[in-house]
Amino acid sequence: MAPGRKMYPRATVKKIVKAHANANLSRNADIVIFLDYLLFMQTLVKEAAIESKRGGERGLTARSVKKVTADTVLKFKG
Template sequence: MPQQTLYPRGTLKKIVKAHSNKPLSKNVDILIFLNYTLFLQDLMREASISAKQNRSGTRGGAGITARDVRKVREGVLRKYKG
């Protein structure tokens, strides 16, 4: 049975190439995927911190909400802008 990849490498390369109009290295798709994974990790960490701060006076909490993610989105995006 062939090994399944986490994402379609060829499709990702075609999309990036169409938007960049520059030559791409052989493993650029892997770097993009890893950067995306780090971005999501930071986004969720910041949203978690925000959620805990907002609910410090209440009992329990519903975990991370869409509102928490929207609240920290701009700051995390700024960090990854390149």
């Protein structure tokens, strides 16, 4: 990634969260939310890859992702 380029649009994330939470965010809350999202996605892909190998599949499939989604969501529920 080029220096000075943003990884995601901060204003858009803030608008989305504000619309759902109906509250103002602290200054860097959007960064924490984005990092938590990245950690969730990383865990989801890792667990799906493990499930895929257990099932004898050659690669990551939608079935393996669907199978581990509920457990991964429960891990990240706060």
